[in-house]
Amino acid sequence: ASDPLVVFMPSGKRGRVPAGTSVLSAARRLGVDLDSVCGGRGICSRCQVQPGTGSFPKLGLTVAPDALSKFNAVEQRYDDKRGLKAGRRLGCQACVQGDVVLDVPPESQVHRQVVRKAASGRSIVMDPATRLHFVTVEEPDMDAPSGDLERFRAALAEQWDLTGLGMPLPLLRRLQPVLRAGKWQVTAAINHDAGQVTALWPGLREEAPLGLAIDLGSTTIAAHLCDLGTGEVRASGGVMNPQIRFGEDLMSRVSYSMMNPDGAAEMNAAVRDALNALAVEMAAEAGVATEDVVEAVIVCNPVMHHLLLGVDPVELGQAPFALATSDALRLDAAELGLAALSPGASAYILPCIAGHVGADAAAVALSEAPDQAEAMTLVVDVGTNAEILLGNKERLLACSSPTGPAFEGAQISSGQRAAAGAIERVEIDPETKEPRFRVIGSDLWSDDPAFDAVPTGICGSGIIEAVAEMRLAGILDPSGLIGSAAQVGTERCTAEGRTNAYLLWEGDDRRITVTQNDIRAIQLAKSALYAGARLLMDEAGVDTVDRVILAGAFGAHISPRHAMVLGMIPDADLAHVTSAGNAAGHGARMALCSRASRTHIEGLVRRIEKIETAVAPRFQEHFVAANAIPHATDPFPHLGP
Ligand code: FES
Numbered sequence: 001a002s003d004p005l006v007v008f009m010p011s012g013k014r015g016r017v018p019a020g021t022s023v024l025s026a027a028r029r030l031g032v033d034l035d036s037v038c039g040g041r042g043i044c045s046r047c048q049v050q051p052g053t054g055s056f057p058k059l060g061l062t063v064a065p066d067a068l069s070k071f072n073a074v075e076q077r078y079d080d081k082r083g084l085k086a087g088r089r090l091g092c093q094a095c096v097q098g099d100v101v102l103d104v105p106p107e108s109q110v111h112r113q114v115v116r117k118a119a120s121g122r123s124i125v126m127d128p129a130t131r132l133h134f135v136t137v138e139e140p141d142m143d144a145p146s147g148d149l150e151r152f153r154a155a156l157a158e159q160w161d162l163t164g165l166g167m168p169l170p171l172l173r174r175l176q177p178v179l180r181a182g183k184w185q186v187t188a189a190i191n192h193d194a195g196q197v198t199a200l201w202p203g204l205r206e207e208a209p210l211g212l213a214i215d216l217g218s219t220t221i222a223a224h225l226c227d228l229g230t231g232e233v234r235a236s237g238g239v240m241n242p243q244i245r246f247g248e249d250l251m252s253r254v255s256y257s258m259m260n261p262d263g264a265a266e267m268n269a270a271v272r273d274a275l276n277a278l279a280v281e282m283a284a285e286a287g288v289a290t291e292d293v294v295e296a297v298i299v300c301n302p303v304m305h306h307l308l309l310g311v312d313p314v315e316l317g318q319a320p321f322a323l324a325t326s327d328a329l330r331l332d333a334a335e336l337g338l339a340a341l342s343p344g345a346s347a348y349i350l351p352c353i354a355g356h357v358g359a360d361a362a363a364v365a366l367s368e369a370p371d372q373a374e375a376m377t378l379v380v381d382v383g384t385n386a387e388i389l390l391g392n393k394e395r396l397l398a399c400s401s402p403t404g405p406a407f408e409g410a411q412i413s414s415g416q417r418a419a420a421g422a423i424e425r426v427e428i429d430p431e432t433k434e435p436r437f438r439v440i441g442s443d444l445w446s447d448d449p450a451f452d453a454v455p456t457g458i459c460g461s462g463i464i465e466a467v468a469e470m471r472l473a474g475i476l477d478p479s480g481l482i483g484s485a486a487q488v489g490t491e492r493c494t495a496e497g498r499t500n501a502y503l504l505w506e507g508d509d510r511r512i513t514v515t516q517n518d519i520r521a522i523q524l525a526k527s528a529l530y531a532g533a534r535l536l537m538d539e540a541g542v543d544t545v546d547r548v549i550l551a552g553a554f555g556a557h558i559s560p561r562h563a564m565v566l567g568m569i570p571d572a573d574l575a576h577v578t579s580a581g582n583a584a585g586h587g588a589r590m591a592l593c594s595r596a597s598r599t600h601i602e603g604l605v606r607r608i609e610k611i612e613t614a615v616a617p618r619f620q621e622h623f624v625a626a627n628a629i630p631h632a633t634d635p636f637p638h639l640g641p
Helices: 023-029 073-081 148-160 169-181 242-246 250-259 263-286 302-309 313-317 359-368 460-472 516-540 560-566 583-593 595-607 617-625
Strands: 005-009 014-016 048-051 054-056 061-063 100-103 130-136 185-191 196-202 210-216 220-227 233-240 293-300 329-332 346-349 377-381 386-391 396-401 422-428 435-439 493-496 499-506 511-515 547-551 577-581
Touching: 005 023, 061 100, 130 148, 148 169, 148 185, 169 196, 185 293, 196 293, 210 263, 210 583, 220 263, 220 583, 233 242, 233 263, 242 250, 242 263, 250 263, 250 302, 250 313, 263 293, 263 302, 293 302, 293 359, 293 583, 302 313, 359 377, 359 386, 359 396, 359 547, 359 583, 359 595, 377 516, 377 583, 386 516, 396 516, 422 460, 422 499, 435 460, 435 499, 460 511, 460 516, 460 560, 493 511, 499 516, 511 516, 516 617, 547 560, 547 583, 560 577, 577 583, 583 595
Parallel strands: 005 100, 210 293, 293 346, 377 547, 547 577
Antiparallel strands: 005 014, 048 100, 054 061, 130 185, 185 196, 210 220, 220 233, 329 346, 377 386, 386 396, 422 435, 493 499, 499 511
């Protein structure tokens, strides 16, 4: 008789294996994704499968009751002690005896899919660089002296066929106590991308280790603490980037470094401390030990990148904007000073696209995948610096544009961060010129009789809406000038020095106005953004785009219509203008959870064509024309007459 036929579901992978082959070996032979931490010792239960029963006409086979071997002693012991779910078998113990259909449940798969919740962006297929490997290490023997590390390595080679792995020194310092605490049985986290052992636990560790996906922005640092088994986000958090005290924007930090011999080192220390504090805080929130965090993936712009690496960013401040390195980096987290993580933790920094277009833009490309679209797609990541991508399957272009912090509420007279009390939505009646607004933390509009919130300022999305609404209500002319009370016909317009301001709200001790300087700051920011997008459109030879994706920490809060009224983004069908939320952060999470994503982005950045805005003569022309609201010459047919 021929060998038994094994069919694995849901993959449908099938093949014949000699009778007596374990299900785990059959899975490996047929390239089926079946997990194992203990290496087939019958203790981790990650290899569980569910055999089918009866006939499977579509597959043309019938599963006999004895298609798998009976429980052996190891499986029986597991079942007695821990209990197997009804019908489940340990793949490393059960052997194939006849034709069989085996279902691999999601928790036994390494490459399970994590669906993204936000509207756009790709879902993640788990393919983590880090896997757990349980090993039994030989005890030391005076007659055959060898080091603990050498015996540990020999065990990995023999039990897992793994050779040539590095062990960072800080982790080597832990090896001896861990081996003894585990009575010569330990679980090692191995980063297969870095080829390193990254953590050790005595005995069998069953829970998946954790990783940090970090979006290191110039203003804020956001991070997700992720389970490297399921991809689930266990905690999320953010802090202000403490480097702000050395300069609000990137160029002022570069100048700080030029003026102060220890400047780069000071800024490096500041960000390192903030990252460690964030890791500690998030581990506490998730109720896990920081030592269980074995990997960090970091995305950031080039200046942040250099300051994180401790490289003086001076070259990034002047043409030709040479990066110290643009490739993806695989480092020990300890080298970056991330001392709060496992002592052997590894770090992966996404590749930079160019001197002004960093790993954050690469992460946005990974998340939003314009390179896989048919439609001409414009992705703008709005922050202190805007990262802009334009293209589709055929071609992808990128640039960055210095918008400054106005979109984040900075440099605005009543500006504030997006926090409770900030005005985030604004509407102005075109007839009466009376405003109504909403503040963060309240569900009511300000004209609701039950509204009792006290606004404290105006945040980025609020100022964008306010300026767009002022234009729509005729309070602003196309050049951005605020009219006087007489011109506009409302007492809300008041003279402030030689210009006018529009009063949004007045309390007992505070007035929230939009001043002429505020309008100018927003005009500068939006012109920079628009000019960058337009420059890429010139390069791509297109006059319109099919799709616009607004990304960025506050991208999710921007109203697409107001962004277009303001002329932040080129004209497009409003139905095709979407918000992606923190796409850079999502890209970091993809790279954390998936080696395939790392390979993809490393290949893609080589294909992305970089456009340098600072030296492009047309950028200035586009910038000046974009100063008008929405624009001096470009048409906006989708905004209507
Ligand atoms: Fe660990 Fe089967 S591989 S129990």
